[in-house]
Amino acid sequence: MDLDPLLISRLQFAFTVSFHIIFPAFTIGLAAWLATLEGMSLVTGRPVYRRLFDFWLKVFAVAFGLGVVSGLVMAFQFGTNWGELSTRAGPIQGPLLAYESFTAFLLEATFFGVLLFGRGRVPGWAYFLSTLMVALGTTFSAFWIMANNSWMQVPVGYELVDGIFTPRDWAEILLDPVLWVRFPHMLLGAYLTTAFCVAATGAWYLLRHRHLGEARVMLAMGLGIAAVLIPVQIAFGHLNGEYTAAHQLSKFTTIEGRWQTEQPARLLLFAWPDIAAERNRFEIAVPYLGSFVDQGNFTAEEPGIVTVPAEDRPPFLIPFYGFRIMVGLGLVMLAISWVGLWLTLRGRFRRPRPGPRWFLWATFLAWPSGFIAVLTGWLTAEVGRQPWVVFDVMRTAEAVTPSLSSGAALTSLVAYLSVYALIFSAGTLYLYRLLRAGPLEDGPESAGGPSGGARPAGPGDLNPGRPLAVGGPAPAAERQATQTAAAPTTGPAQALLGPSLDGGAA
Structure with a gap:
């Protein structure tokens, strides 16, 4: 059977981009979460924020590495499978993707090294600045990717010169209102994905009666952030619908699902x-x-699907159902976050009780909701754009490399499936082990019971210079000295947060 290289290339790109987007959706928000924790640690002096920072930094390092590896092949596919798109749209897409390397990768690679190895080697303010730079780098990465994709969705600021998309006005491309609706929508989606992962991790520890102090902080902050951001995300989602109705009638009518006007x-x-x-x-x-x-x-x-010529309509099922899954999960996340905020204000998570088990289970089971919402939203946007690769200007069938054979396309697809399955499995297993181990423990209240021994040395040690016992408990005098040195100072921020967040663990 002679398979169509176009179909295989589309399946391959859909698989790799869907796999890859999972990691930026997590690490963009996680970088901002790390910056928040480090800032809270500096302002309040509470060790619980430092312990959480050190814990989530390990998770970020693994997820960031997986995201880089899975994203490298995206650029290669533009040349191997989508040669015509690269040839015709390269003058616009090439600079946009290059700017990501010049800004995002530069900041991330430089200051991520400081996060991993700079604790105790640079001043506290410089370390905090590094967390901000990493967060800024991930934000820049999202911006340039969304700038490129938004131009493909609604092309502006160009002119066709011998069939080549030539930039006419870079300001129009970068200041396009469509970009400045879609970029915040994606950014907020990443923040909410991370917020629910953090809250679900806190709920998991509370259900297991472990790391109670850190768990309460994660649950309260994760749900609090989500409760504030979800209404903003809904507003930007509505703005996305408005631009779709104005510029992409075929996608809009398919999402709405009405055949007749x-x-x-x-x-x-x-x-x-x-x-x-x-x-x-x-x-x-x-x-x-x-x-x-x-x-x-x-x-x-409101127009119906029949107002769009049949050859210009996207597939029905993915945009229609994908949009409803995204919206439905958003409403579920809104309900959980607001109920959690209400329970927190009523003191239902104060010591010694972990909180209502039904709610903790609901929060824990909602951990993948952000990932699924981002993925279904992305599929809605991309499949809904079909049959155009540059909307209303260049069809996807025109973008594939002319010399690409079915055998070569199928071989690369199988290779990507195999390698990605291996990478994803290994990475997921390692992340699970990190999450199961939890934060380093600095006292009986942190772990929900006696720690039973000294914690291992690491980049997040409160006092990296002190010797640590290996395979046995630390001397009592040393533990007492460490706890005295780590005692928090009382200030306005600490008084505002109160003991209800961390159960007194700090």
Whole structure:
């Protein structure tokens, strides 16, 4: 059977980009989380923030490495599988991707080294500055990637010269309102992904009665951040819908799922399509709400899928259902974060009780919600753009390398599947072991019981110069000296946070 190189190339790119996006969605938010923890440690002097920083730094290092490895092949595929796209759009895409290396990778590589090896070797303010620079680097990386993708979604600031996309106005490309709606939407998605991973980790430790002080901090801060950011994310999601309606009618009508133009328009919650007959066999819809969501009134006319020529329509199932999964998970995350905030304000997580088990289980089981929401949102955007690679200008079928054979494309796809499966399995196992081990323990309240011995030395040691016992308990006098040296000072920030966050562990 002669397989289509275009189909294999699309499957390969979809697989690699879907695999890769998991890691930036985590590390972008995790870099900001590390900067927050280091700042809190400096302001309050509470060792619990330092212990959490050292713990999550290890997780960040592994996830960052996996993200770099999985992302390297993306650039190669532009040359191997998508040669025509590289040739025609290279004058615009090339500089945008190069700027990511000049800014994001420069900051990340330089200051990440300080985070790993600079503790105790640079002043506290310089170490905190390094955390900010790493967070800024991951943000720059997201910006340049979204700038490139947003130009492919809604191309602006260019002119065609002998079939080549030539930049006419870089300011128009970089200041495009579509970019400045999609970039914050992606950034907030990454922050929420990390916030729920942090909160779920705290819930897991509370369920297991381990690391109780750190667990309360993670649960309270993770859910608190999510409770504030999700409404903002919903607002940017609505703005994304507005740009889609204005610039990408084919994607918009497919997401809405209405085949015929309606006035007033229903909001389809669920539908089962009959694509050949251009209708839905089964629908669950709310009257009038489609017009209100899209136009802000209950009488507006909304176009149907049939208004788009059949050859310009994207596949129905992925954009339609992917969008609903993303929105549904967002509402679940909103409910969990607000309930968690309410329980926290009522003191349900104070010592000695870990908190309502039903809620802790709900929070723990919600840990993948951010990843799934980001992935389904990305699939909605990318599959919904089809059959265009540069929307309304260049079709995906025109972008594939002409000389690419089915055998070469299939071989590379199998190779990527095998290698990525190995990398993902090994990385996931190692991350699980890090999470299961938990933060380093500095006292009985941190672990929910006596620690039973000295903790191992590492880059997060509160006093790297002191000797540590190996394989046995530290001398009592040494433990007492360490606890005295690490005693926090009382200040406004500490009084504001109060003991309810860490259970007195600090």
